[in-house]
Amino acid sequence: MSAKSQAVIPDIVIGRLPLYLRALRRLQQEDKSVTSSQELGGRLDISSAQIRKDLSHFGGFGKQGTGYQIEYLIDKLQDVLQVNQEWMVAVIGAGNLGIAISHYRGFQDRGFRIAHLFDISPQKIGQRIGEFVVQPVSSMRAIIRGEGIKIAMLAVPAEDAQAVADQLVDAGVMAILNYAPININVPAAVQIQYIDPVTHLQHMTFYLDD
């Protein structure tokens, strides 16, 4: 056990930090400079105790009697999540979804920059999509390795997702955000997250009448 040993933070806590960060940025846009666990919780539908407990894992970010300095807390959370730097991201798949992702302006100021857009289809390769030129999957490995890209967003058909993920891992990618509606197996050291709108919709229909 090293002198600087860190307690393990529950993953569920880590998952909430981006939500806190997002809400704090919003408060900042509203020209507030201080907030409280109660105000933040009200916005997010999370109890104030939960927020205080979550934040306490990383040290005392607040002031008793006062609350949290928004700018300071944003900075600290960005440090914790390592998004005070700008991560290069590769997008694989230049279909409608890949194109929408590539055009999305919302990555920039939250720690990410799309660096490349890949596709396997000869029709797509060479095409200009926003500021990107679609590159062939065949050169993906070399580029990702060469530039040390660690994060990829997968927007290929479900059938191809596992094979492409394998190539990404081989190329050195350590975090994959998979938009294909299929489970992917990756080594334990590689992070994976899923976005599938249908799972969310099906979650909600359970509660609908009729």
Next chain:
Amino acid sequence: MSAKSQAVIPDIVIGRLPLYLRALRRLQQEDKSVTSSQELGGRLDISSAQIRKDLSHFGGFGKQGTGYQIEYLIDKLQDVLQVNQEWMVAVIGAGNLGIAISHYRGFQDRGFRIAHLFDISPQKIGQRIGEFVVQPVSSMRAIIRGEGIKIAMLAVPAEDAQAVADQLVDAGVMAILNYAPININVPAAVQIQYIDPVTHLQHMTFYLDD
């Protein structure tokens, strides 16, 4: 307490059912007809005990010694989630994301059909997007109410999301899938779910080295 009173099922269990369903459909495509909690769990990285416990909330779907009949289990889970019917969905926002959503083929066979695409911009209104003609937000309320649409996908700028959500609720929508990177407040009876790729990316960067 009615004679047919149902025990309350934990929401976290409901959230996993769509994942089971998705994996089962995949197994079916691979021409399997029977599976086990172990096989399913292996695909999903969920323990077999968890899967058995989750499914047991709804009655005995499996056979001891044998496992689960895939077709039967799919049908039962679709019943539970109420996706054996086809839900009409409205999409609001005909930007890159709304367009990508409107083109996506993956809703059809999983219980959902996009019925309308709305936007507020005069440049967008009347434009043809795939099989849809973009309709004005001003007619949204009447159409949603008139057709009894209960589900909406929100793909508008963060600034407009709360206002549009309020209109949707007023129009009778009971479930909203919000793609705007902002928290929305809706009445407790209305379901809301979020998709924000950046929160997933930030969750993963916590674990990345350097």
Next chain:
DNA sequence: AACTGTGAAGTTTTTCACAGCC
């Protein structure tokens, strides 16, 4: 007076482990 940070208590969720059935 207002609010944080935190042990302790309470609740929920997951895993264990095995009886019972095919």
Next chain:
DNA sequence: GGCTGTGAAAAACTTCACAGTT
């Protein structure tokens, strides 16, 4: 022998409630 369904145990997570600080 293989697998489900399930009570009981364990682990994880959330809330309570309050001492301590501004």
